[in-house]
Structure formats: structure tokens, C-alpha cells
Amino acid sequence: MHDDEDERGFFAEQRPPAMRSVKPVEEKPHYLGHRQRLRERFRQAGAEALSDYEILELLLFRSIPRADTKERAKALLKRFGSLAEVLGAPEHLLREVEHIGEGAAVDLKIVAAAALRMARSEIKGREILSSWNQVLDYCRAAMAFEEREQFRILFLDKKNALIADEVQQTGTVDHTPVYPREVVKRALELSATAIVLVHNHPSGDPTPSRADIDMTKMIVETAKPLGIAVHDHIIIGKKGHASMKGLLLI
Structure with missing residues (x-):
């Protein structure tokens, strides 16, 4: 055998082993670090x-x-x-x-x-008139983004502490039927001596309508002879609120 044949045989025997397939390292999704x-x-x-x-x-x-x-x-x-x-x-x-x-x-x-x-717990049992900002925060959280009108009543005891919070009626996008006698009846059942009326305007504009004003006056007139005070009627919109008492409408 010639020398060149020996060399070919030698190098043939020394072929490098086949390369193993290496799995690519999987990168973690970028959002995990974020x-x-x-x-x-x-x-x-x-x-x-x-x-x-x-x-x-x-x-x-x-x-x-x-x-x-x-x-x-x-x-x-x-x-x-x-x-x-x-x-x-x-x-x-x-x-x-x-x-x-x-x-x-x-x-x-x-x-x-x-x-x-959490917002409700901030006002439960507290003297409402001294926690007015918390009351407004709660009402906004509860009603500002509802698609239909809701009529809510906060029932207060003689110390003006919240004893109950109830949605009395749910209506359409621009109207809620409210019956003054039913409002007063429920106040008497709970032994409430004062109430705060609240409803929302899904349109976002909290400006009281003529119907809102008339209905509020009817409730005030029905409640007063029975010793139940209406402290305020708050209208909630997406961007703010209106107080009928603040607007001197009651």
C-alpha cells in the first residue's frame, strides 16, 4: 500500500463525529420582564x-x-x-x-x-352630612356609568347616620318612574327620619330636568308632614354631579 493510500485511510478513520442538533434557547416573552x-x-x-x-x-x-x-x-x-x-x-x-x-x-x-x-363602608353608619365627599364618591361609583336611570335613596336615622341604601326604581335611558308615597312608605318602614335622593343621568349631563324638580318637590311635600326631611336630591353624571339643594331648588 502506498503512503498516500495510508494517509487517506488514516484521515478517513479520523472523521469528526456528526454534529449533534442543538435546540435553540427559547427566549422568554418580552412582556414577562415588563x-x-x-x-x-x-x-x-x-x-x-x-x-x-x-x-x-x-x-x-x-x-x-x-x-x-x-x-x-x-x-x-x-x-x-x-x-x-x-x-x-x-x-x-x-x-x-x-x-x-x-x-x-x-x-x-x-x-x-x-x-x-369599600366606598360604601366609608359612609355606612357615619353622619352623612359631615362625610359628604365620601357620599358623592360612593354615588358616583355606584351609578355614574349605568346605562339606565336608577333612583336610589339613602335612609338616615335621627343622627343623620346611614341605615339603608336602596335602589327604588330602574327605568330607561332618560326616565325613571318614582312614586312619592312609596318613597315615604319605605322611609317609615325603616324608621328613617331623613332621606337623600339620588339618581343618575346616563346622558352624562347632571343638570336637573323640569320633571326631576317637580318630582322632588312632591316627595318633599309628602314627607314633611310625617316628620321625614329630604336633605338633598343629587343627580349623578359621568363627568360630575348636581345638588338640588346647592342649586336652591329645594
Whole structure:
């Protein structure tokens, strides 16, 4: 055998082993790092350091565990206008926003319900007239974003502490039938000595209508002989409220 044949044989025997296939390292989704950073900002700096869409992102993290929630949060705010309006929006409208499914919509409504319970606890048993800002906050949270008119009554005892909070009637987008005798009857059943009337305007404009004014005067006239005072009638809109007492209408 010639030397060149020996060399060919030698190098043939020394062929490098076949390369093993190496699995590519899977990169973690970019949103995971973003989520951790956002949580840390919330923990260290508090909610005031975050914008509305970032707070909304945090709420969506558990509902949507494997996707970027930033664009979803921004889409919700674009549709409804503010964080309060997102939480106040009906479930079926939340689900109309792209990539907001049933689970996320229900979770947002649970957060809204918890916030409403907190607001109610702020006024329950307290002297209402000295906690007026909390009363307004509660009424806005409860009614500002309802699609239909609601007529709510806050029943107070002789110390003006809240003893009951009830929705008496639910109407259409621009009208709620209210019966003064039924209002007064319920106040007597609860041994209330004063009431605060509240209803919402789904149009967003809290300006009292002529019908609102007339109905309020009828309730005042029916309640007064029985020792029940009407402290105020508050009208709630998306962007504010109107007080009939403040407007000198009662």
C-alpha cells in the first residue's frame, strides 16, 4: 500500500463525529420582564407613580397570563375614557373591546364591585352630612356609568347616620318612574327620619330636568308632614354631579 493510500485511510478513520442538533434557547416573552418591572414600580413607588393604563395592566395580568396587556389596557381607556369608566362599564361592552374576553371582563367587574363595597363602608353608619365627599364618591361609583336611570335613596336615622341604601326604581335611558308615597312608605318602614335622593343621568349631563324638580318637590311635600326631611336630591353624571339643594331648588 502506498503512503498516500495510508494517509487517506488514516484521515478517513479520523472523521469528526456528526454534529449533534442543538435546540435553540427559547427566549422568554418580552412582556414577562415588563410585568415584573411594573410590579416592582407599584411596590416601591405606589399607585400614584403609575398612569391609569399601567394600573389597568396590573389588573389584567392575572386575567391574561400569556400575552402583552399594555395595548389591551390602552384600548379599554380609548373606548371608555378613564379608569373609572372602564370599571363602571357593563360586562358586555367590555367584551366588545378586541382581545378582552369573558374572563378579563368579569375580573374587571369584580374589582369594580370590591371598590364599591369599600366606598360604601366609608359612609355606612357615619353622619352623612359631615362625610359628604365620601357620599358623592360612593354615588358616583355606584351609578355614574349605568346605562339606565336608577333612583336610589339613602335612609338616615335621627343622627343623620346611614341605615339603608336602596335602589327604588330602574327605568330607561332618560326616565325613571318614582312614586312619592312609596318613597315615604319605605322611609317609615325603616324608621328613617331623613332621606337623600339620588339618581343618575346616563346622558352624562347632571343638570336637573323640569320633571326631576317637580318630582322632588312632591316627595318633599309628602314627607314633611310625617316628620321625614329630604336633605338633598343629587343627580349623578359621568363627568360630575348636581345638588338640588346647592342649586336652591329645594
